Amino acid sequence: MTKKKLHISLYQFIIASLFVVFSFSGAAAQEDATTSDGESSAPVEATDAPADSGAGGNATQGEALFKANCASCHRLYKDAVGPALFNVTQRHDREWLYKWIKNSSALIASGDAEAVALYNEWGQSNMNAFPQLSNSDIDDILAYTDTPKPVATTIERTEEVGGGTVDNTMTNNLVLGALALVLVVLIVVLFAVNTTLKRFAAANGIQTEFEEEKPARTPIWQLFIQNQFLVLVSAVFLLLASAYFVYGGLMSVGVDQGYAPVQPIHYSHRIHAGVSQIECKYCHSSVRESKHAGIPSLNVCMNCHKSIAEVAESTYAEGMEEYGIDYNKEIQKLYKATGWSDAEQAFVGEEEPVRWVRIHNLPDLAYFNHAQHVQAGNIACQTCHGEVQEMEIMYQYSPLTMGWCINCHRETNVDLQGNGYYEEIHKELSEKRGGRQLTIADLGGLECGKCHY
Ligand code: HEC
Ligand code: HEC
Numbered sequence: 001m002t003k004k005k006l007h008i009s010l011y012q013f014i015i016a017s018l019f020v021v022f023s024f025s026g027a028a029a030q031e032d033a034t035t036s037d038g039e040s041s042a043p044v045e046a047t048d049a050p051a052d053s054g055a056g057g058n059a060t061q062g063e064a065l066f067k068a069n070c071a072s073c074h075r076l077y078k079d080a081v082g083p084a085l086f087n088v089t090q091r092h093d094r095e096w097l098y099k100w101i102k103n104s105s106a107l108i109a110s111g112d113a114e115a116v117a118l119y120n121e122w123g124q125s126n127m128n129a130f131p132q133l134s135n136s137d138i139d140d141i142l143a144y145t146d147t148p149k150p151v152a153t154t155i156e157r158t159e160e161v162g163g164g165t166v167d168n169t170m171t172n173n174l175v176l177g178a179l180a181l182v183l184v185v186l187i188v189v190l191f192a193v194n195t196t197l198k199r200f201a202a203a204n205g206i207q208t209e210f211e212e213e214k215p216a217r218t219p220i221w222q223l224f225i226q227n228q229f230l231v232l233v234s235a236v237f238l239l240l241a242s243a244y245f246v247y248g249g250l251m252s253v254g255v256d257q258g259y260a261p262v263q264p265i266h267y268s269h270r271i272h273a274g275v276s277q278i279e280c281k282y283c284h285s286s287v288r289e290s291k292h293a294g295i296p297s298l299n300v301c302m303n304c305h306k307s308i309a310e311v312a313e314s315t316y317a318e319g320m321e322e323y324g325i326d327y328n329k330e331i332q333k334l335y336k337a338t339g340w341s342d343a344e345q346a347f348v349g350e351e352e353p354v355r356w357v358r359i360h361n362l363p364d365l366a367y368f369n370h371a372q373h374v375q376a377g378n379i380a381c382q383t384c385h386g387e388v389q390e391m392e393i394m395y396q397y398s399p400l401t402m403g404w405c406i407n408c409h410r411e412t413n414v415d416l417q418g419n420g421y422y423e424e425i426h427k428e429l430s431e432k433r434g435g436r437q438l439t440i441a442d443l444g445g446l447e448c449g450k451c452h453y
């Protein structure tokens with residue numbers, strides 16, 4: 001009787017524990033989802049947060065205004081020419097802030113005690129007047145300055161640029177690890193419970209069935225096999241685990257999507273192609289007529305960088321705050337590599353080539369031609385490489401698998417509009433096909449020989 005009871009409570013314990021484990025992992029996964037959600041919608045949250053505090057500004061617009069007007073003198077979390085502006089709304093009354101930002105000199109001249117004190121504290125340096133800003137503009141800016149400093153996540157996010165694949169496996173591994181740990185702890189606890197119960201039984205003079213029927217101790221694996229429920233649970237667990245690893249293994253074969261190696265010089269496409277709006281083809285010039293897009297030589301960089309030794313202060317601040325990169329040091333690396341001396345304005349040192357790490361790389365068996373796609377096909381770089389002008393660190397955006405090439409060839413219509421390359425062939429083919437739109441596949445874009453040597 002007692003033995004049966006003991007067994008039932010053990011079962012109940014196991015089932016309850018498993019339930020706890022799975023609900024724990026479910027919660028973890030959910031948390032995962034919300035955090036990644038939260039990250040992608042960070043700017044939206046930032047907009048909402050100050051709205052709650054009653055100001056009703058739009059932080060995203062505020063950020064743009066701040067960068068255009070204030071960033072040359074102010075940073076959010078560090079003093080610069082002027083004080084750090086984070087939480088400035090807590091230091092001053094809103095009406096006061098409107099007046100101050102629109103015309104601080106006037107406010108100081110009017111003898112406002114708060115303004116005069118501030119002015120003196122900052123060595124009587126003058127802040128520009130901004131009469132053009134409306135109160136709602138200023139609300140936007142203040143909403144932005146009220147956004148709390150992103151903690152730690154900034155670092156994760158820069159590393160996670162590659163679509164988060166690395167990050168995901170990381171969290172998956174963490175969850176798996178935690179599960180394993182919990183299981184081990186469970187086993188230990190079960191053993192402890194078991195021995196304690198046995199000791200109790202012995203102390204109370206209750207004979208358990210094991211001792212009656214099998215005086216010799218049954219090996220643990222035999223007990224395990226006899227317990228069908230345990231066998232079932234472990235089998236399911238093993239299956240799930242191996243499926244997970246096999247899937248992970250298969251997915252990593254030859255697919256380098258998201259690959260973002262650390263380059264010898266931190267070169268930001270965001271700053272060059274995005275903020276400074278330099279044409280892709282200015283640097284990747286061979287893309288027009290050759291198979292390769294090519295990486296620019298350092299001469300191309302020096303066309304500009306002979307006279308750009310330092311980035312703007314706001315850019316510098318952004319680099320340190322958002323990416324933890326000292327942009328000016330990176331430009332010094334460029335000078336070192338080209339032997340340029342900024343002081344003497346001449347090439348004096350030795351040249352040492354920069355070894356950029358190649359990111360996109362098809363296997364030798366495949367043939368891909370840039371000019372054909374960019375010039376003849378009229379496809380934007382971004383279709384295949386993603387929003388490069390927003391990438392602080394370059395990464396592989398597309399999978400670059402055969403399926404990816406083929407899908408696009410099947411789905412993309414040939415851009416015939418004013419396209420001299422196709423005049424002849426278009427006439428011929430459309431006669432044959434009754435004027436239907438042509439896909440690349442119709443041109444022979446699915447023939448093995450076109451892509452394989
Ligand atoms: C030319 C540099 C400069 C620019 C541009 C500038 N500020 Fe200032 N700001 C200062 C200085 C310097 C102070 C400190 C007070 C003083 O010396 O006048 C200051 C003070 C402030 C303060 C008070 C801070 C505190 O801690 O009490 C606020 C708010 C402020 N600025 C907002 C702005 C906003 C918003 C913009 C952009 C629209 C802006 N500033 C643009 C230089 C500048
Ligand atoms: C000022 C010069 C410059 C401009 C402008 C520029 N790039 Fe680049 N690009 C580089 C350099 C240098 C590298 C190598 C370093 C790196 O990968 O970050 C590079 C690397 C790349 C790579 C990865 C190459 C590899 O290793 O596989 C791609 C793709 C790319 N650029 C696309 C673009 C696109 C698209 C644009 C326009 C939106 C653009 N680039 C604008 C200089 C430039």
Ligand code: HEC
Nearest residue numbers: 266267268271276278296300301304311312315327330331
């Ligand atoms: C058409 C002009 C131009 C060319 C060409 C150019 N740059 Fe720049 N670069 C700039 C400007 C402008 C800035 C500073 C932007 C700022 O201050 O906000 C800059 C900033 C930088 C920085 C600091 C920010 C960062 O990206 O890390 C580095 C490093 C840099 N350039 C390297 C290079 C290299 C390497 C090349 C050649 C592949 C190159 N630049 C080509 C204009 C250029």
Ligand code: HEC
Nearest residue numbers: 280284287292293294360361362368373374379380381384
């Ligand atoms: C149809 C898709 C597609 C388009 C459009 C495209 N690329 Fe590429 N790009 C690729 C592939 C695929 C590779 C890998 C090529 C290889 O390994 O041979 C690549 C590689 C590169 C590289 C690495 C060096 C090289 O030449 O192999 C650079 C740089 C690059 N692309 C820049 C650009 C720029 C700049 C544009 C726009 C003017 C552009 N790409 C448009 C698919 C594309």
Ligand code: HEC
Nearest residue numbers: 367368372376377383404405408412440443444445450451
């Ligand atoms: C974004 C869509 C897109 C992707 C992705 C793409 N292509 Fe293309 N491809 C085109 C277009 C559009 C043309 C038509 C240009 C032409 O016919 O000259 C083309 C033409 C070609 C041709 C010439 C076909 C013919 O009949 O002349 C080859 C070869 C080719 N692509 C190879 C590749 C390879 C290899 C990949 C993958 C690494 C790839 N393409 C990925 C859109 C794409």
Ligand code: HEC
Nearest residue numbers: 254362363366400401402405406409445446447448450451
């Ligand atoms: C539009 C271009 C394109 C066409 C058409 C094409 N392939 Fe491919 N194929 C590729 C690319 C790109 C790769 C490399 C993919 C990778 O690295 O993951 C590849 C890879 C392969 C591989 C795998 C090689 C390996 O390393 O495992 C085989 C096999 C293959 N192709 C056979 C064919 C056959 C057979 C055909 C004709 C029915 C064909 N391909 C048509 C672009 C093409």
